[in-house]
Amino acid sequence: MFLQRSAVALARRAAVAPALRRTLATTAVRRNQVPERKFKSLSEVKTDEDLIGPGAQPGTVPTDLEQATGLERLEILGKTEGVDVFDMRPLDASRKGTLDNPIPVRGVGQEQYAGCTGYPADSHIVVWLRMTRDDPIERCPECGSVYKYNYVGPEDDGHHHHHHVEPEYPEPKTWADYLKPEYKWA
Numbered sequence: 001m002f003l004q005r006s007a008v009a010l011a012r013r014a015a016v017a018p019a020l021r022r023t024l025a026t027t028a029v030r031r032n033q034v035p036e037r038k039f040k041s042l043s044e045v046k047t048d049e050d051l052i053g054p055g056a057q058p059g060t061v062p063t064d065l066e067q068a069t070g071l072e073r074l075e076i077l078g079k080t081e082g083v084d085v086f087d088m089r090p091l092d093a094s095r096k097g098t099l100d101n102p103i104p105v106r107g108v109g110q111e112q113y114a115g116c117t118g119y120p121a122d123s124h125i126v127v128w129l130r131m132t133r134d135d136p137i138e139r140c141p142e143c144g145s146v147y148k149y150n151y152v153g154p155e156d157d158g159h160h161h162h163h164h165v166e167p168e169y170p171e172p173k174t175w176a177d178y179l180k181p182e183y184k185w186a
């Protein structure tokens, strides 16, 4: 009786097993067939959501391309297509900036610092110059090279008011502040 029941159970298991095995196998295949997790390329990025990486496949260590998000992801996507998203090139040092033809300094903030080392480059120690959107022209006190802030950030919202952000440290007054404006850069 005991043996018989065992045999029946065995047979039942045998009958069930192949199906079970097939199910498992199918599942495994299906899991492998999950299409490569897609991610947006640089040109497809439209919203913040598009800058979320697909993550790593289970059991693997994520690469930067898989896990980076936000601005870092934007930069990496750019690099894969040869686009220098943040324009990390050094400033133009092939000439000395003049008032008529200043060295452009791109930025997206209310203010931007640039380090001048003179012309030819490295002919004086670095002098940091601060430019703002309101006061974009700055002249190096060491060599006289002129720089101009070229704001390339988002446009102000349609509310007309210039969204003025007070710098953390207001610029100290100098005699230049008491000159007539038209003399300032003469």
Ligand SMILES: [Zn+2]
Pocket (backbone or CB within 6 Å): 116, 117, 118, 119, 124, 127, 140, 141, 142, 143, 144, 145
């Ligand atoms: Zn200089």
